[in-house]
Amino acid sequence: MPQCADQVLDFETLFREPEYRDMLADKRQFENRHPDTVVAETLEWSKSWEYREKNFAREALTINPARACQPLGAVYAHVGFKGTLPMVHGSQGCVAYYRSHFSRHFKEPTSCVSSSMTEDAAVFGGMNNMIDALSNAHTLYHPDMIGVSTSCMAEVIGDDLDAFIRNAKEKGSIPMDFDVPFAHTPAFVGSHVTGYDSALRGVLQHFWKGQTRVPDASINFIGGFDGFVVGNMPVIRRIFDAFGADYTVLCDPSDAWNTPGDGEFRMYDGGTSKDEVKRALNARATVSFQEFCTEKTLKYIAEQGQDVVSFNHPMGVAGTDAFLMKIAELTGKPVPESLERERGRLVDAIADSQAHLHGKKFALYGDPDLMLGLTAFLLELGAEPTHILSSNGDAGWAAKVQAVLDASPFGRDCHVYPKRDLWHMRSLLHTEPVDFLIGNSHGKYLERDCNVPLIRLAFPIFDRHHHHRFPIWGYEGALRVLVAILDEYFEKLDLNTSDIGVSDYGLDIIR
Amino acid sequence: MSTSVEEQKLANAALIAEVLEAFPEKSAKKRAKHLATFDSEKPDCSVKSNIKSLPGVMTIRGCAYAGSKGVVWGPIKDMVHISHGPVGCGQYSWGSRRNYYTGTTGVDSFVTMQFTSDFQEKDIVFGGDKKLEQVIDEIQTLFPLNRAISIQSECPIGLIGDDIEAVSKRKSKQYEGHKIVPVRCEGFRGVSQSLGHHIANDAVRDWVIDPATREAKPFASTPYDVAILGDYNIGGDAWSSRILLEEMGLRVIAQWSGDGTLAEMENTPHAKLNLLHCYRSMNYIARHMEEKSGVPWVEYNFFGPTMIERSLREIASHFDDTIKENAERVIAKYKALSQAVIDKYKPRLGGKKVMLFIGGLRPRHVIGAYEDLGMEVIGTGYEFGHSDDYQRTLEHLKDGTLLYDDVSAFEFEKFVARIQPDLVGSGIKEKYIFQKMGIPFRQMHSWDYSGPYHGFDGFAIFARDMDMAINAPAWTLTRAPWKTAA
Numbered sequence: 001m002p003q004c005a006d007q008v009l010d011f012e013t014l015f016r017e018p019e020y021r022d023m024l025a026d027k028r029q030f031e032n033r034h035p036d037t038v039v040a041e042t043l044e045w046s047k048s049w050e051y052r053e054k055n056f057a058r059e060a061l062t063i064n065p066a067r068a069c070q071p072l073g074a075v076y077a078h079v080g081f082k083g084t085l086p087m088v089h090g091s092q093g094c095v096a097y098y099r100s101h102f103s104r105h106f107k108e109p110t111s112c113v114s115s116s117m118t119e120d121a122a123v124f125g126g127m128n129n130m131i132d133a134l135s136n137a138h139t140l141y142h143p144d145m146i147g148v149s150t151s152c153m154a155e156v157i158g159d160d161l162d163a164f165i166r167n168a169k170e171k172g173s174i175p176m177d178f179d180v181p182f183a184h185t186p187a188f189v190g191s192h193v194t195g196y197d198s199a200l201r202g203v204l205q206h207f208w209k210g211q212t213r214v215p216d217a218s219i220n221f222i223g224g225f226d227g228f229v230v231g232n233m234p235v236i237r238r239i240f241d242a243f244g245a246d247y248t249v250l251c252d253p254s255d256a257w258n259t260p261g262d263g264e265f266r267m268y269d270g271g272t273s274k275d276e277v278k279r280a281l282n283a284r285a286t287v288s289f290q291e292f293c294t295e296k297t298l299k300y301i302a303e304q305g306q307d308v309v310s311f312n313h314p315m316g317v318a319g320t321d322a323f324l325m326k327i328a329e330l331t332g333k334p335v336p337e338s339l340e341r342e343r344g345r346l347v348d349a350i351a352d353s354q355a356h357l358h359g360k361k362f363a364l365y366g367d368p369d370l371m372l373g374l375t376a377f378l379l380e381l382g383a384e385p386t387h388i389l390s391s392n393g394d395a396g397w398a399a400k401v402q403a404v405l406d407a408s409p410f411g412r413d414c415h416v417y418p419k420r421d422l423w424h425m426r427s428l429l430h431t432e433p434v435d436f437l438i439g440n441s442h443g444k445y446l447e448r449d450c451n452v453p454l455i456r457l458a459f460p461i462f463d464r465h466h467h468h469r470f471p472i473w474g475y476e477g478a479l480r481v482l483v484a485i486l487d488e489y490f491e492k493l494d495l496n497t498s499d500i501g502v503s504d505y506g507l508d509i510i511r
Numbered sequence: 512m513s514t515s516v517e518e519q520k521l522a523n524a525a526l527i528a529e530v531l532e533a534f535p536e537k538s539a540k541k542r543a544k545h546l547a548t549f550d551s552e553k554p555d556c557s558v559k560s561n562i563k564s565l566p567g568v569m570t571i572r573g574c575a576y577a578g579s580k581g582v583v584w585g586p587i588k589d590m591v592h593i594s595h596g597p598v599g600c601g602q603y604s605w606g607s608r609r610n611y612y613t614g615t616t617g618v619d620s621f622v623t624m625q626f627t628s629d630f631q632e633k634d635i636v637f638g639g640d641k642k643l644e645q646v647i648d649e650i651q652t653l654f655p656l657n658r659a660i661s662i663q664s665e666c667p668i669g670l671i672g673d674d675i676e677a678v679s680k681r682k683s684k685q686y687e688g689h690k691i692v693p694v695r696c697e698g699f700r701g702v703s704q705s706l707g708h709h710i711a712n713d714a715v716r717d718w719v720i721d722p723a724t725r726e727a728k729p730f731a732s733t734p735y736d737v738a739i740l741g742d743y744n745i746g747g748d749a750w751s752s753r754i755l756l757e758e759m760g761l762r763v764i765a766q767w768s769g770d771g772t773l774a775e776m777e778n779t780p781h782a783k784l785n786l787l788h789c790y791r792s793m794n795y796i797a798r799h800m801e802e803k804s805g806v807p808w809v810e811y812n813f814f815g816p817t818m819i820e821r822s823l824r825e826i827a828s829h830f831d832d833t834i835k836e837n838a839e840r841v842i843a844k845y846k847a848l849s850q851a852v853i854d855k856y857k858p859r860l861g862g863k864k865v866m867l868f869i870g871g872l873r874p875r876h877v878i879g880a881y882e883d884l885g886m887e888v889i890g891t892g893y894e895f896g897h898s899d900d901y902q903r904t905l906e907h908l909k910d911g912t913l914l915y916d917d918v919s920a921f922e923f924e925k926f927v928a929r930i931q932p933d934l935v936g937s938g939i940k941e942k943y944i945f946q947k948m949g950i951p952f953r954q955m956h957s958w959d960y961s962g963p964y965h966g967f968d969g970f971a972i973f974a975r976d977m978d979m980a981i982n983a984p985a986w987t988l989t990r991a992p993w994k995t996a997a
Binding site for chain 1: 617
C-alpha cells in the first residue's frame with residue numbers, strides 16, 4: 001500500500017509506485033494497443049523529414065493552434081473599460097470558456113454574461129434573449145455600460161445587434177440612454193486579436209458618433225491584446241508620466257485583472273472611463289502598440305482626423321527607443337533623463353550577458369505583433385530566431401518579419417511560418433532543432449516531445465503563476481525578458497553538467 | 512456561534528428572499544424555484560432543475576459540446592476527436608480537464624491535443640462537409656495508429672445544415688470500416704452540459720456498443736468482469752478506484768472514459784456488472800446495456816472511507832462469497848490508512864462548514880468524505896443536475912441545508928458573503944472571487960490541479976488538500992493590521 005497519512009503521495013509519485021505500475025501494465029490487455037515496436041517506429045517516423053512534408057501539406061486540419069476566437073478578444077477589450085460588463089450574444093457555453101480561459105491565465109475572476117441562446121433562438125432569432133439578458137444584467141450587476149459581442153450562433157443566424165439593442169431599449173429592458181457599445185465578432189473570421197480590434201472600434205464608435213472633434217495636444221495609447229497587461233500597462237503609464245504627457249489609455253484591463261485580496265470582491269476595477277473615451281476623440285494622435293490588433297480601430301480613428309501611429313509590440317532596446325522617440329515627437333518633449341538612464345542599464349545588462357546568447361537558436365510562436373517584437377529583440381541579443389510561427393499571422397505579417405530578419409546578419413538562416421500551428425512547429429523542431437522555444441503553456445508538449453526548453457512569454461500561461469504580473473514592455477520589461485531567457489539558458493547548462501562522476505568539471509559556480 | 516436548525520432555516524429563507532429582490536420581477540419568479548432550504552420533514556420539497564438559465568445572469572454552466580467532447584468522448588485516448596467548427600471551443604477546452612492517461616501522445620494517444628476543422632467564413636457559407644472529409648484524410652495520413660475518429664459538432668454545424676453523418680459513413684467505408692463517429696453536440700442544444708452527455712451516450716450506443724454487440728467480437732469473459740462507467744480519471748481518480756476493485760478480485764475490463772480506449776468500450780457489454788460513478792453523465796448508456804445486453808448496473812461512491820466501504824460491500828453483494836470476503840479484506844487492509852488520515856486531519860477540520868457548487872455527482876458524492884473529516888456541508892447545488900440527482904441527494908443532506916440549482920454568480924457571492932462558510936468548493940470561475948473575499952476555496956472539478964480524490968489513496972490527498980485550503984496562514988493576512996476589526 002503506497003499511500004501514507006504522514007507523507008501524502010501526490011499523483012506524480014503515487015502512480016509510479018509498483019502497485020500502480022503493475023495495475024497499469026495489466027490494464028493494457030483490454031486496451032487493444034498497437035505493439036510497442038509499432039508505436040516506437042511510428043514515433044520515430046513522426047520526427048522525420050518525410051513526416052514533416054506530409055504535415056506541411058495539410059490544408060484542412062488544424063492541430064494545436066496558437067490562436068483563439070474573436071469573442072475572447074472582444075471580452076478582453078470590454079474588460080478594459082470602467083464599470084463595464086462584457087456580454088456575449090450567443091450560446092452560453094462560449095462565455096463559460098472565455099471566463100475560464102482568462103481566469104486560468106490571470107488567476108483572477110472574469111465577469112462576463114451570455115444571452116444564453118438555445119434551440120428556440122435558432123428558430124426565432126435571439127431578440128428575446130437580448131432583451132432579457134440586458135435587463136437581467138443591468139438590474140443585477142449595476143454596470144456603467146454593457147459591451148456586447150457575438151459568438152457563432154448569433155452570427156450564423158444573422159442577428160443584428162444594432163437593431164436588437166435598440167429594440168431592447170424600446171421595450172424598456174434598459175434605460176434609453178444606457179451605453180451599450182457592440183461589435184459583431186464571428187468566431188469563424190480572424191482570431192482573438194480581430195475581436196479585440198472590432199470591440200474596441202465598437203466602443204469608440206458608440207461614444208464618438210455624432211461628436212465634433214476639437215483637437216487638443218493629448219495622445220491616445222492602445223496596447224492591444226496582451227497577456228502581460230497587468231505588468232505592462234504600469235510601465236506605459238510611467239513612460240507617459242515621465243514625459244509629462246497628456247495621454248489617455250484606451251482599454252486598460254490591468255486593474256480589473258489585478259484586484260487585491262483584502263476581503264472584498266470587486267467585480268469592476270479601473271479601466272478607461274466614458275469621459276476619457278469621449279475626450280480621446282480630441283487627441284492629436286493615437287499610438288497603437290500592436291498594429292495587427294488595431295487595424296480597423298486605427299482606420300476609424302484616422303477617419304476622425306487624428307494622426308495614427310502603430311508599432312509591432314516593440315521590445316528590447318531599439319524597439320523601446322523607437323517608441324520613446326515617437327512619443328517625444330508627438331509631445332514635442334525630449335526623452336526624459338530617467339528613461340535614458342534606464343536604457344543605459346538595460347544596455348549594460350545585455351553587454352554583460354550577450355556572450356551566453358550569441359548564436360543560440362530560438363523557435364518562437366504567438367500573436368503576430370509579439371512575434372515581430374520578439375524577433376527584433378532576439379536579433380539584438382545576437383541570437384537567431386530560427387523558426388518564427390504564428391497561427392494568426394498572414395502573408396503580410398510574414399513579409400514584415402522577413403524584413404526584420406533581412407536587416408540583421410543573425411536573421412540569415414531564419415524562417416517565417418504564417419498560418420501554421422504547433423504540430424507544424426513539432427516537425428520543425430524535430431527536423432531542424434533549436435536551443436530554446438518561446439511560446440505559451442501549450443508549448444510544454446513541444447518541450448517534452450522535442451526536448452527543447454520552453455520560455456513562457458506568450459498568452460496563455462496556465463502552468464506558471466504570476467508571470468503576467470511582470471512587464472515585458474519598455475526597458476524594464478526587456479530586462480525581465482532577458483533574465484527569463486538567461487535563467488533558462490543557465491538552468492539547461494547546469495542540468496547538462498550535473499551528471500556526477502561524468503561532468504563534475506562543468507558545473508561552474510560562476511557563469 | 513451555533514444556531515439551531517430552525518434559526519438556520521429562517522435565515523436561509525430571508526437570505527433567499529433578499530437575493531431574489533435584486534432580480535427583475537419576472538426573473539425573480541423563475542429563480543425562486545431553484546433556491547430552497549432542505550427540510551427533512553418535507554423531503555420532497557426540493558428545487559427545480561434542468562431548466563434554461565436566464566439570459567444575462569452569469570450562469571456557471573457550459574454547453575452540450577462541453578458535455579460531449581469535454582466530458583464523455585474527449586478522454587477516450589486512442590481516438591482523435593475533432594472539434595468541428597471554429598477554433599475557439601477546442602482551444603478553450605484543450606487540456607483543461609486533467610483526464611489522465613498512459614500512452615504516447617501524438618502517436619497512439621491523443622487526449623491532450625486539439626484537433627479542429629477551424630471553420631472560416633467560406634465553410635459557413637458553403638458548408639463544411641468537404642473540409643471535414645479532407646480533415647479525416649489528413650488525420651489518417653498523419654496519425655495512422657488512431658483507432659477511431661469522433662466528430663464533435665460546434666454550434667454552426669447544426670445551423671448550416673451539414674451532413675456529418677453522411678461524411679462519416681462515406682469515409683468509414685473508404686478506410687475499410689475505420690470507425691468514424693458523428694456527434695451532434697452543438698452548444699446551443701439543451702440547457703447545459705447535460706444534454707451533451709446524453710447525446711454523447713447515444714452516439715456511443717449507435718456507433719460503438721450496438722455495432723460491437725452485433726459483430727459479437729470474441730471476448731474471453733470471467734465471472735468477475737466489471738466496467739467502470741462515469742469516472743473521468745481526473746488526476747488519476749479511476750486508477751485509485753480500479754486498484755481497489757482489482758484487489759477484491761474483480762477484473763476491470765473497461766474504464767469510461769478516463770484512460771479509456773475504443774476496445775474497452777466495445778468490451779463493456781460483456782461485463783457482469785457496470786459500476787456507475789457519475790450517474791448524470793453515463794446513466795443513459797448503463798440503462799441501454801441493461802436493456803439490450805442484460806448487464807445490470809450499480810451506482811457507487813468512492814469519496815471518503817464511509818462511502819467507499821459501503822460501495823465496496825454493495826458491489827461485492829452482486830458477486831459470490833469469495834468476492835464478498837475479499838471486499839472485507841480490502842476494507843480491513845485500508846482501515847489503518849483511513850484512520851490515520853482521520854486522526855491527523857479531523858482535529859484540524861472538525862466542525863468546519865462547507866458550501867459546494869459543482870457538476871454532475873460531486874454535490875452529493877463528496878458530502879460523506881467531508882463528514883468523515885468531521886466537516887459539515889451546509890449548502891450545495893448542481894450546475895446541470897436533474898430532479899433525479901436532487902432525489903439522490905436528499906439522503907445525504909442535513910436538515911436546513913441551503914440548496915441552489917444553476918446558481919448565478921450573483922446569488923452564490925451573496926450566499927457565501929452572508930453565511931461565511933469555512934470552505935467553498937466549486938470551479939475556476941468562482942475560485943478567485945471567494946479567495947479575494949478571504950474565504951478558503953478548492954476547485955472541485957479539477958481537484959485544483961491535485962488528486963486523485965477517489966479511493967482510499969485519494970482520500971488522504973483530499974483530506975490534506977482541504978486542510979491546506981482551510982488552515983493556510985494566507986487567510987490570516989487578508990485584513991491589514993491597521994484596519995479596525997469589523
